Amino acid sequence: MRHLKTTELRGSTALTLKDGGEDDPNDIVTKAIGDLTKTVNERLEEIEKKADTSKLEDRLDKIEAKANRAKDGGDGDADESAQVERKAFGTYLRLGNQTPPDEIKALTVSSDPQAGYLAPAEMSTEFVRDLVEVSPIRSVASVRGITSSSVKYPKRTGITNAQWEGEAEESEESAPSFGQLEVIPHKLTTFTDISNELLSDSGGAAEAEVRLALAEDFGKKEGTAFVNGTGAGQPEGLMTNAEIAATVNGSTSAIDPDKLIDLMYALPAMYRNAGTWGLNGTTLATIRKLKDADGRFLWQPSYAAGQPETILGRPVIEIVDMPDVASGTFPIIFGDFSAYRIVDRLAMSILSDPYTQARKGVTRMHATRRVGGRVLQAARFRKLKMSTS
Known part of the structure; x- marks a missing residue:
């Protein structure tokens, strides 16, 4: 009896044919190959069905996108990674060892010999900021709130004119004169x-x-305007009011202590007794250095707790927007600051708008303020002019 063996077909499968059968050996071989091919194809299809090709493709796309961003040198991937780390860290704090493996992977951002997890970077709630100095005019001025577009103050500009008359003489008519001042809030x-x-x-x-x-x-903008404002589109400042009289210092560089006395007593007693000195820190330092003929400092600071320092018995406020001592400047003002009127039409309003700039990922915050200021009585103030005439 003869035996016919075929070669190995796709793996270790072998087929042995014997003579004496009624079927053609070639047909049997062909049929066996076809059955085997069918079996292999069916098993491959089952494997493909079990594999989630969509997830695999998504992972490949993400890997490719990260690789492209790394080539471009962008920081978007770093920001995304930081967000993933913060989220994973929060999950770990809540769940501990029950944290899903994917979250654990996000936490392992570097090698840790203790097999722990590194906390992500923290945003501090403490801000570092510089000092903003503001002229404190509002603290000593007269402040009013209004509900209209402006406020008008009647002003008497003159008195009657009475005359001495003899017996049987007729009296003469006289009348006081009036005017008005308008304070307009500016935006x-x-x-x-x-x-x-x-x-x-x-x-x-x-x-x-x-x-x-x-x-x-x-x-800060308000304080500056209350001191040096032009009055056009902004409040009128104390130092820009042309009606406030000045005392000439007699020198363009050094303050004369006697002129400070002249300046103070140039005001009527009622205004003088309610007066306050206004000057900046540099001028304050200059005045504190003034000495008499025996070398003693003229300005003696207050040693009593809670008592403000004074010049010639009157309090001092430091106004940062006042000019320094220089030729032609007015470094000192003295007077009753209640004669400066501040009107508030609208307190500062801040509107948060998260919608119009949403495509840029930002929130826009609008701020608006309406306030006015003006000198109502210039006779209550007097300035020192650094000049010889």
């Missing part, structure tokens, strides 16, 4: 953009800081 406005990411990461501290920055900016 101060700006807006600022802040990223939504910073708003969320700071836990609300960033928004509070922006509001504080706006308040400081508006306060």
